[in-house]
Amino acid sequence: MSEPLIFHFDINGDDFSTAGQASVQIKKNLRQLGLSPEIIRRVSIAMYEGEINMVIHAHGGTADVKVFENYIEIILADNGPGIKDIDLAMKEGYSTASDTTRSLGFGAGMGLPNMKRYTDDIKIDSILDVGTVVTMRINIS
Amino acid sequence: MTVSELSAKCGFETVCVPDNKRQVSGAYIGDLLSWVMGRASADNAWITIMSNINVIAVAALTDVACVILAEDVCLDDEIVNTAKSKGVNVLKSSLSAYETAILLTDKI
Numbered sequence: 001m002s003e004p005l006i007f008h009f010d011i012n013g014d015d016f017s018t019a020g021q022a023s024v025q026i027k028k029n030l031r032q033l034g035l036s037p038e039i040i041r042r043v044s045i046a047m048y049e050g051e052i053n054m055v056i057h058a059h060g061g062t063a064d065v066k067v068f069e070n071y072i073e074i075i076l077a078d079n080g081p082g083i084k085d086i087d088l089a090m091k092e093g094y095s096t097a098s099d100t101t102r103s104l105g106f107g108a109g110m111g112l113p114n115m116k117r118y119t120d121d122i123k124i125d126s127i128l129d130v131g132t133v134v135t136m137r138i139n140i141s
Numbered sequence: 142m143t144v145s146e147l148s149a150k151c152g153f154e155t156v157c158v159p160d161n162k163r164q165v166s167g168a169y170i171g172d173l174l175s176w177v178m179g180r181a182s183a184d185n186a187w188i189t190i191m192s193n194i195n196v197i198a199v200a201a202l203t204d205v206a207c208v209i210l211a212e213d214v215c216l217d218d219e220i221v222n223t224a225k226s227k228g229v230n231v232l233k234s235s236l237s238a239y240e241t242a243i244l245l246t247d248k249i
Contacts, residue, residue: 016194016195023202024201024202024227027201037183038183041183041202041203044202045178048178048199048202049175052175104193105172105173105174105191105193105195106173106175108173108174108175109175110173110176110178111175113179114175114178117179
């Protein structure tokens, strides 16, 4: 199998105004690769939700997008507080976000559910006080 | 119908329409950004009263055809410039979200 194309981004924490830059950039990159609009939309939204989560909860982190022949893998890693109860966090409407976050239109408890909705596979590894790694996969075919 | 045609027919104010040939199909009303990303479809007109910079990112990533700001909500100049640079169409309505949606009925 040929080597994947890899795009790496550092996500700036605590800044909602710049959140989404990596997702917008990956959208451009995937467009240039000629992927279908629906695949690009799914990757962009899943990644944006991840970016926002890292800004809200973890003071930023990193995002790596690997484009393989048949699928795209997104790996989001942070050194934040970790997720105490992953099942609960996956539930639509559950959120621990602050009022400030909510006033900006986030914190609806839809971040992780949306990441699951738009990807074919999602894996969350989280250790309290150490950090979280979210690995998502979107099939291309 | 294009965003420009829709705007003219409904009497919306044009905030910026960098992609004036964009076709509109269906609509979605919402202010919780993740909810919009989870539920709105590509090519929708998105009616909202939110006006922060993240609206532009969500519109771009969700691939909506345009944002319609209800209740005469205004965007800062800096945000309008971001919308232009990202190719996000933004219209404005003096009506409520509900009344704005009614105007769209049978047009898209």
